[in-house]
Amino acid sequence: MDSITKEKHIPKYINPYFGGVLLGILILFTFYITGRGLGASGAIKSAVVTTVDKVAPTHTESHTFYSKFISRDNSPMSSWLVFESIGVLLGGLLSGALFGRIKKLRVEHSPKITKKTRLIAAAIGGILFGFGSQFGRGCTSGAALSGTASSSFGGLIVMLFLFGTGYAVAYFFRKLWI
Amino acid sequence: MNKNYFILFGLLIVLSGGLLFLPEKTNYVQQSPESLMWDIVQPTRYISTDQVAKLIIEKDPLFQLVDVRPDYDFEAFSLPNSFNIPIDSILTDEANDIFNIEDVNTIFLSDDDIKADQAWVIAKRMGYKSVYVMKGGLNCWIRTIIQPQKPSESAPITEFELYNFRKGASIYFTGAELSTNSDIKQEVSITRKKKETVAEGGC
Amino acid sequence: MGPLIPLGQISSGWDFIIALIIGIAFGFILEASGFSSSRNITGVFYGYNFVVLRFFFTAVIVAMIGLEYFDYMGWIDLNMIYILPTYLSPMIVGAIIMGVGFIIGGFCPGTSYTAIAIGKLDAIVFTLGLFLGIFIFSEIFPYIEDFYYSGNMGNITISEVLGISNKLFTFIFVIIAVIAFYVTWLIEKKVRKTINPYKFE
Structure with a gap:
């Protein structure tokens, strides 16, 4: 791109436009083959339902939310999105290995905050994201990305409000990142 | 920004702009001439007026009647519960909504066979499978159902049974028409084909 | 004609294998484009790094244009895809x-x-x-x-809400995206002069 980005420490990521085209083609073929888009948070939902079902089966049966996802024939873990998410993990592993980014466990954070702050922030962010994804009927990949690509109105709404909120509150959390 | 990016952006705009200039798409699968020919020579597309009368009397929900005559003819006389789609508006969206109702067979009718047959061919070409034609049209309807001819004394018993059925149907239709003349033309209730629903949310 | 699995052209037994393969491709693309780094991602909100926007918008418009052309060519039945x-x-x-x-x-x-x-x-x-x-x-x-x-x-769908055709919406969306690509490039150039380059880990 331009000369400023050619920093010494920048790892060899592929060009974002090129990555975007690849992802666009992948979404297209996912729709062509399966008739639906990509997703990610659905796998966690399956994991939650499975865990709660194992710990307290009577609770899940009477519960209006869990009972939607439980059938006695199939474990909720044998769902499309669970396999897809395992694939995402493997794909990340593959790319990380190829570009030499797999290292020991580490925490990436802004020099202005401590490791602990970053981990607490990550946990809070995760809780909020998980909670919100249920109301949003999907996360960035399921609702915003695949939803908008299939021209679902809800997908567009999620995309606009997700990134819009990000910009609106970014200032208050700038210490976490820059 | 690298100049090459502008070329790529231009390509994207051209590709998406090209969408706007695509000729109108035919959103149905066309039937090949051979299979259309086979369908045309088969007499199985015809349904007799007696069968139609029976369907109407029994209020069979799996069949719907589509009258392809012009609307002024339809206003003057029509079969109960039939829809009016003049043959020149058979390709409109409203017509498609009627043909698209799932698991419902469509029977075309007109004054005679010809217009209904033409509508049938068009519908076939549009890819609709369960379409039929009322044999003989409304002329035949009047002859057989409304004013049935009494068979001769020596006719077989089946003829008499048919005659009795027609006589009954005639009373049913002429009687029913007098009383419900005002609300013959039903409101068209449209149930579009349901979209494929996938079990769980996207993400 | 697609989509292949809902129309029964691939048996649903292949479902999970296809899911795994699609997942691997998705994970590979995400990681290779740099989305395994949170500071790389959040850069989009502070103006120093717009890879998320570039990546995301490019993916959406490529998929949108692709679906429209697939629909036109009769390769996919848009009524069968999950909205x-x-x-x-x-x-x-x-x-x-x-x-x-x-x-x-x-x-x-x-x-x-x-x-x-x-x-x-x-x-x-x-x-x-x-x-x-x-x-x-x-x-x-x-x-x-x-x-x-x-x-x-x-x-x-979006076009049903806005009352314009899907094709027109795709075109408008592409125009917005390209403008966004250009504007964010300008912002990024400006911001990077004032911000210390950060180190990826």
Whole structure:
């Protein structure tokens, strides 16, 4: 791109436009083959339902939310999105290995905050994201990305409000990142 | 920004702009001439007026009647519960909504066979499978159902049974028409084909 | 004609294998484009790094244009693809909560999986947080059920809401995206002069 980005420490990521085209083609073929888009948070939902079902089966049966996802024939873990998410993990592993980014466990954070702050922030962010994804009927990949690509109105709404909120509150959390 | 990016952006705009200039798409699968020919020579597309009368009397929900005559003819006389789609508006969206109702067979009718047959061919070409034609049209309807001819004394018993059925149907239709003349033309209730629903949310 | 699995052209037994392969491709693309790094992702909100926007918009417009052409060529039946249903108010609230979670956590679910793959501890914590967040949601669901189902608009598409054709919307969307690409490039150039270059890990 331009000369400023050619920093010494920048790892060899592929060009974002090129990555975007690849992802666009992948979404297209996912729709062509399966008739639906990509997703990610659905796998966690399956994991939650499975865990709660194992710990307290009577609770899940009477519960209006869990009972939607439980059938006695199939474990909720044998769902499309669970396999897809395992694939995402493997794909990340593959790319990380190829570009030499797999290292020991580490925490990436802004020099202005401590490791602990970053981990607490990550946990809070995760809780909020998980909670919100249920109301949003999907996360960035399921609702915003695949939803908008299939021209679902809800997908567009999620995309606009997700990134819009990000910009609106970014200032208050700038210490976490820059 | 690298100049090459502008070329790529231009390509994207051209590709998406090209969408706007695509000729109108035919959103149905066309039937090949051979299979259309086979369908045309088969007499199985015809349904007799007696069968139609029976369907109407029994209020069979799996069949719907589509009258392809012009609307002024339809206003003057029509079969109960039939829809009016003049043959020149058979390709409109409203017509498609009627043909698209799932698991419902469509029977075309007109004054005679010809217009209904033409509508049938068009519908076939549009890819609709369960379409039929009322044999003989409304002329035949009047002859057989409304004013049935009494068979001769020596006719077989089946003829008499048919005659009795027609006589009954005639009373049913002429009687029913007098009383419900005002609300013959039903409101068209449209149930579009349901979209494929996938079990769980996207993400 | 597609989609292949809903129309029964590939038996559903292949479902999970295809899911795995699509997942691997998705994970590979995400990681290779740099979304295993949370600071790389959140750069989009501070103007120093717009890779998310470039990546995201390019993917959406390529898929949109592709679907339109596939539909035109008769390769895919757009009536058979899954249109995410719209529940207006809960979706707006959900997206706002996700937006806050995004800026605090620095990941979204898909990217956190790839970050776990290359050994980011914060991504593991984020994913545990996701688990907890969905668990909390499920537990309090009976109290928020009414809101969860409110504002139901069904499987409505953007063009149905705006009253323009899908093709026209795709074109407008592409124009907006290209303008965004150019503007963010200008912003990025400006911001990078004032901000210290940061080190990726």
